[in-house]
Amino acid sequence: METGTLNRIITISTLTEVVASGDVSTTWGTPETVRASVKQIDGTRYLKENELIDKAVYEIQFWDNAYTNNIQIVYDGMTLYPIRPITKNPDGSNLNIVTAIVSTKK
Numbered sequence: 001m002e003t004g005t006l007n008r009i010i011t012i013s014t015l016t017e018v019v020a021s022g023d024v025s026t027t028w029g030t031p032e033t034v035r036a037s038v039k040q041i042d043g044t045r046y047l048k049e050n051e052l053i054d055k056a057v058y059e060i061q062f063w064d065n066a067y068t069n070n071i072q073i074v075y076d077g078m079t080l081y082p083i084r085p086i087t088k089n090p091d092g093s094n095l096n097i098v099t100a101i102v103s104t105k106k
Helices: none
Strands: 008-020 023-028 032-048 053-065 071-075 078-082 087-090 096-103
Touching: 053 071, 053 078, 071 096
Parallel strands: none
Antiparallel strands: 008 023, 008 032, 008 071, 032 053, 053 096, 071 078, 078 096, 087 096
C-alpha cells in the first residue's frame, strides 16, 4: 500500500449466521468505520430490462487481520460486496494489508 493512500472512509459489516432449533438466521453485524485506499478499476454501463445500469468495480485496501469474505462495504453511498476472495498480505507491522475487489450487487 502506498504511503498516504488511506484517505477514504468506509464502513465494513460482517455477515453472521445463527442456528437455533434448526433454523438459520443471518444478520449484518455492527458497521465499523475504517480508513482505506479506494480505487475504481472498472466501470460498465449496460441495459438490463429496459433500464440503464452503471456497475463499477473497486479495489479497496485497508489494514486488518479479522475480516473474512462475508463482508459488505459502504463507500460513498454505495453498498459493495466482494466479487473475488479477499487477500491478506503482511506489511511489516502486526497487521495485514487486506485487498478486496468489490462491486455493487445487481
